[in-house]
Amino acid sequence: MAKRIYLDHNATTPLREEVVEACTRAFRSFGNPSSTHFEGAAARAELEGARARVASLLGADPAEIVFTSGATEANNLALHGGMSARASGHLVTSRADHPSVLEPAEWLERAGVKVTRLPVRLSGHLDPSAVVAAVESEATLVSVLWANNETGVLQPLSEIAEAVKARGALLHVDATQAIGKIPVRVDALPADLLSGSAHKLNGPKGAGFLFVRRGLDLEAWLRGGPQERRRRGGTENVVGIVGLGIACELAERELPQRARRMAQLRDRLWEGLRDKVGALRRNGSACDVLPNTLNVCFEGAAGEVLLEALDLEGVSVSAGAACHSGSTLASHVLLAMGLSPEQARASLRFSVGHGVDEAQIDQVVGLVPDLVARVREAGTL
Amino acid sequence: MSTTAKLAEPGERILVAMSGGVDSSVAAALLVERGCEVVGVTMHLAGEASRCCSLDDADDARRVAEKLGIRFYVANYTRQFRGEVMEAFADEYLAGRTPIPCVTCNRRFKFRHLLDRARALGASAVATGHYARVERDPSSGRRRLRAAIDPAKDQSYFLFDLDQAQLEKALFPVGGMRKDEVRAHARRLGLATAEKPESQEICFVPDGDYASVVEKLRPEAATRTGEIVDTRGRVLGRHRGVHRFTVGQRRGLGISATQRLFVVGLDAAANRVVVGEADDLLARKATLEGVTWVAGAPPADPIRATVRVRYRHEGAPAELRLTGESSAAVDFDQPVRAVAPGQAAVFYQGDVVLGGGWIAGSGR
Numbered sequence: 001m002a003k004r005i006y007l008d009h010n011a012t013t014p015l016r017e018e019v020v021e022a023c024t025r026a027f028r029s030f031g032n033p034s035s036t037h038f039e040g041a042a043a044r045a046e047l048e049g050a051r052a053r054v055a056s057l058l059g060a061d062p063a064e065i066v067f068t069s070g071a072t073e074a075n076n077l078a079l080h081g082g083m084s085a086r087a088s089g090h091l092v093t094s095r096a097d098h099p100s101v102l103e104p105a106e107w108l109e110r111a112g113v114k115v116t117r118l119p120v121r122l123s124g125h126l127d128p129s130a131v132v133a134a135v136e137s138e139a140t141l142v143s144v145l146w147a148n149n150e151t152g153v154l155q156p157l158s159e160i161a162e163a164v165k166a167r168g169a170l171l172h173v174d175a176t177q178a179i180g181k182i183p184v185r186v187d188a189l190p191a192d193l194l195s196g197s198a199h200k201l202n203g204p205k206g207a208g209f210l211f212v213r214r215g216l217d218l219e220a221w222l223r224g225g226p227q228e229r230r231r232r233g234g235t236e237n238v239v240g241i242v243g244l245g246i247a248c249e250l251a252e253r254e255l256p257q258r259a260r261r262m263a264q265l266r267d268r269l270w271e272g273l274r275d276k277v278g279a280l281r282r283n284g285s286a287c288d289v290l291p292n293t294l295n296v297c298f299e300g301a302a303g304e305v306l307l308e309a310l311d312l313e314g315v316s317v318s319a320g321a322a323c324h325s326g327s328t329l330a331s332h333v334l335l336a337m338g339l340s341p342e343q344a345r346a347s348l349r350f351s352v353g354h355g356v357d358e359a360q361i362d363q364v365v366g367l368v369p370d371l372v373a374r375v376r377e378a379g380t381l
Numbered sequence: 382m383s384t385t386a387k388l389a390e391p392g393e394r395i396l397v398a399m400s401g402g403v404d405s406s407v408a409a410a411l412l413v414e415r416g417c418e419v420v421g422v423t424m425h426l427a428g429e430a431s432r433c434c435s436l437d438d439a440d441d442a443r444r445v446a447e448k449l450g451i452r453f454y455v456a457n458y459t460r461q462f463r464g465e466v467m468e469a470f471a472d473e474y475l476a477g478r479t480p481i482p483c484v485t486c487n488r489r490f491k492f493r494h495l496l497d498r499a500r501a502l503g504a505s506a507v508a509t510g511h512y513a514r515v516e517r518d519p520s521s522g523r524r525r526l527r528a529a530i531d532p533a534k535d536q537s538y539f540l541f542d543l544d545q546a547q548l549e550k551a552l553f554p555v556g557g558m559r560k561d562e563v564r565a566h567a568r569r570l571g572l573a574t575a576e577k578p579e580s581q582e583i584c585f586v587p588d589g590d591y592a593s594v595v596e597k598l599r600p601e602a603a604t605r606t607g608e609i610v611d612t613r614g615r616v617l618g619r620h621r622g623v624h625r626f627t628v629g630q631r632r633g634l635g636i637s638a639t640q641r642l643f644v645v646g647l648d649a650a651a652n653r654v655v656v657g658e659a660d661d662l663l664a665r666k667a668t669l670e671g672v673t674w675v676a677g678a679p680p681a682d683p684i685r686a687t688v689r690v691r692y693r694h695e696g697a698p699a700e701l702r703l704t705g706e707s708s709a710a711v712d713f714d715q716p717v718r719a720v721a722p723g724q725a726a727v728f729y730q731g732d733v734v735l736g737g738g739w740i741a742g743s744g745r
Contacts, residue, residue: 305501308454312394312420312502326439327425327457378501380494 005315005360007269009200009353010149010177010293016202016250016354019243023204026242033236034227043238050245057179057248058194059187060211066218066228067241070208071176072100073222074195075143077210077232078172079104081218082141082193083113090114092134092142094126095336098174099321101143122338124153124284132163140169146184147177150333150349151284152293154182158189165190170216176200176208180251181259181290192216198240202354203247207240263291265352265361270294272365277372283334283347297339297347301375304328306348309371315364318349346381388517389506389552391416396499397508398491399423399445399453401438404510404555406445406574407563411554412508413449420504421446421453424490426462427585444573458494465489467585471598474591474624475605477649478723481692482583483539487511492547499550508552512560513537515551524548526675528732531559538692541727541737542673595624607652609636612645612661620654623647629662629719647722663716665745669709669726669738676735679703686728686735688713690720696729709738716745 006014015023026046031039033047048062055062068074079101083089093105095117102117109115116134120126131142142164147154157173164171172193175184180201186194193216197208212218212231224233251258273280273296283295298306303319304327310317320331330344339347352361389395389412397409399421412419423442439455446453466482466489473480491509499507512529513536524545529535543551555563567575586594596603602624609618618636620626625633630644634656645662646655667690672679682703687696688711699713711726720726720743727737 302501304457305498308420308452308498309502311454312452326423326443326455327459329457374503375501378497380497380501 003314005356005364007350007352007356007360007364008316008318009356010152010349010351011318012199012205013202013353014355015204015243016247018250019203019246022246023239023243026239029238033238034225046238046242047236050241053245053249053252054196054209057184057252058211059185061214063229064186064211064214066210066212066231067236067244068208068210068232069206069237070199071174071195071197072208074197074208074210075100075172075174076104077218077221078193078195079108079141079143080221081231082170082172083108084219090116090136090140092116092118092131092140094118094120094145096120096124096148096333097143097145098149098176101145101174105143120336123288124148124151124333124337125288126155126160128156128159128163131160132167135164135167135169138168140167141172142169143172143174145174147175147181147290147293148284148333149177150331151295151337152177152290152351153284154178154288154290156288161190177290177293180247180255181262181292183255186211186213193218198244198247201247201251204240204243207237207244209244259291262352265356265358266292266294266350268358269350269352269361269365270296272361273368276365276369280372283339284337292352294350295334295347296350297334297343298372298376299343299346300381301346301372302380303346303348305378305380306371306375309375310364310367313367313371315367318351319347320344342381388515389415389417389508392418393506394418394420394502394504395506395508395552396420396422396495396502396504398495398510399442400510400580401441401445401574401577402510402580403564403567403572403574403577404512406442406510406572407558407566408508408510408552408554409445409451410449410566410570410572412552413451419449419451420502421449421451422495422498423453423455424495425455425457425459426486426490427459427467441574441577448570448572456495456498458490461494462486462490462585467594468598470583471595471602471624473723474595475599475602475649476723477623477647479627479721480723481539481725482585484542484725487540488542488547492543492551496547496550506550506552508554510555511536511540511553512556513540513553514556515548515553521677523677524551526734527556528729528734529553529556534560537732537734538689538725538727541675541725541734542671543675544673545675545677548675592622592625596622605652607654609634609654609656612655612657617642617656623649623652623654626654628721643719659718662719663745664718664720664743665713665716667711667713667717667720667726667743668704668741669711670707670741672703672707672709672736672738674736676733680735684728684735686730689727689729690717690740691724701728707738708741 031043033044051062051065054065105115170192173191174195176197179196192213194211199205279299281297307319320328334344395417399405423439470480470482512534514527516525528537602622605622608616609620626644642656645657683700688699689696697713697717699711702710722740728735
């Protein structure tokens with residue numbers, strides 16, 4: 001197969017070589033971190049090393065990091081654990097949130113929790129005053145998706161956070177897409193809970209974490225052992241967590257140049273497409289956005305088909321959300337922003353990252369206009 | 382290698398509609414063996430409840446695609462399928478007809494939407510697992526639609542209302558094979574679908590319970606109770622909606638009678654089900670609408686043809702006359718049983734499909 005151009009780094013990222021090496025080494029250290037003996041202690045050391053690396057990237061205390069299987073589990077732990085400690089609770093989230101928050105929210109709603117789902121503007125932004133107005137009492141948990149996975153749009157988080165905390169409510173931040181792309185520091189942000197995942201920043205799948213601020217009483221959601229200070233039962237995925245740690249260490253070291261590099265490539269792609277393709281628009285804010293993400297509506301061209309056409313030419317992008325069978329549904333995020341179903345179905349997400357270079361971007365800019373014309377002409381929308 | 386696969390050239394990009402069954406799996410395999418760049422697509426048509434194009438079938442198709450080393454996608458057509466096929470299906474039943482959604486699905490989905498997709502993806506044709514043959518007539522350059530080699534499996538009936546432009550882009554790689562050969566080929570290649578049982582039902586009608594599908598799509602259907610009458614108009618009983626009946630049906634009438642009774646007519650306007658004896662089902666004539674000529678321009682009439690009035694009908698010799706731009710009258714040489722409005726009447730000369738139309742009415 002010809003060399004592929006991977007522009008879907010918001011779905012998942014390729015592993016960094018340093019991560020592969022660390023994980024390979026960790027595979028041989030097979031002990032159970034809960035065991036007292038030599039092998040257990042060695043595995044425990046690996047685990048705690050990773051915890052320190054994650055904490056360092058975030059400006060957290062290692063004791064505040066709870067390892068999970070990924071951000072979905074971290075979000076579930078934040079919502080279920082966060083709500084169980086709040087009698088007659090109230091959850092505030094947004095219509096443009098990730099399914100790993102929306103679906104637990106639905107479940108909690110059926111269990112009697114009041115759920116408020118805030119709208120977003122055409123820019124993809126929440127209205128901070130609406131968030132604050134939605135906070136009813138100290139029994140409220142506000143969950144904010146900092147960087148949207150589909151549009152990359154960044155919420156005005158410090159404004160929201162200060163106001164939420166001023167009212168004494170709990171704040172959960174899903175920072176899965178933000179980590180490794182923009183500075184994410186819990187010493188500068190008054191979040192109580194914050195989720196992240198290794199595979200979005202060149203780490204392995206199956207490892208993530210929830211930051212739980214010291215002093216917060218969070219009930220376990222996955223019960224079955226004393227691990228993670230009783231906040232997450234089950235033997236830890238040591239190999240994956242080691243990879244997460246290294247990925248965080250690399251992110252901490254490289255963040256400013258990494259973000260600059262992503263923005264260069266993303267902007268080059270946008271400018272190229274804008275100059276060569278007619279009737280297209282960028283979805284969501286172009287200023288408050290992750291440096292790596294570009295969501296574009298190609299009016300009148302079916303995104304699902306465009307994705308396949310690009311794939312057949314060796315380029316990987318994303319369109320909407322995958323349904324149960326693997327076909328594509330119009331993005332609920334774009335619909336929540338007020339795009340029409342036709343516009344939502346005509347949209348593609350390009351997300352750059354490690355390994356992408358200018359030559360690849362130029363190749364894509366060269367390909368897209370013809371493919372868009374072909375897809376539009378075939379009238380498949 | 383079957384003759385149809387030869388209509389594709391090595392290196393050509395071909396889109397294969399993969400249902401997750403053995404026939405379309407082998408269709409894809411034959412084109413891969415031919416050297417084509419095959420792209421497999423499973424059409425996600427009906428919702429999760431449907432038997433075909435379900436999660437499991439898409440998974441089967443994906444497994445086959447992986448085995449064959451081809452790219453594979455699931456294409457979402459649920460929005461269009463609901464309006465263009467499922468609701469139209471329900472409306473036909475409510476109008477007292479017995480629809481065949483598969484014909485509509487072939488014309489509008491496999492050979493329109495999917496053909497559009499093929500164009501968008503730079504593919505030159507759409508192949509399916511249908512048992513039918515398409516050939517190029519060397520003298521006229523036109524495409525000819527023929528019945529499959531395997532008469533027990535022939536599906537040309539379901540393809541009658543394609544047009545020449547669609548046929549030119551259509552490939553039926555297994556149409557020149559018998560079913561056992563298809564299965565043997567799948568087994569040889571180790572395809573996951575080799576032993577998968579045949580699907581006979583309409584994909585979005587689980588367990589053949591079409592009445593509840595109609596009622597789900599058109600809830601008012603359930604409230605339209607009416608009378609069951611005999612051919613002289615005498616009331617024999619009540620029914621729970623004309624959509625529950627098909628001409629020729631014997632079971633589920635809920636009337637006791639000394640002789641066997643059959644549904645012989647459905648009068649949707651009067652909301653009546655007409656029943657009669659076996660002889661009342663015989664028709665010498667039928668009127669057709671929506672007549673199309675897949676073989677090309679309509680021949681000068683009257684023409685002689687073998688006419689099949691439902692999928693499992695062996696065909697009856699008849700004379701056809703055009704009565705309008707897209708309507709025709711059929712005179713059968715011998716009476717034909719259960720000519721049901723809404724079904725297709727498909728014209729054959731030998732194994733060549735000339736065209737066909739939709740049965741609007743029948744008479745003695």
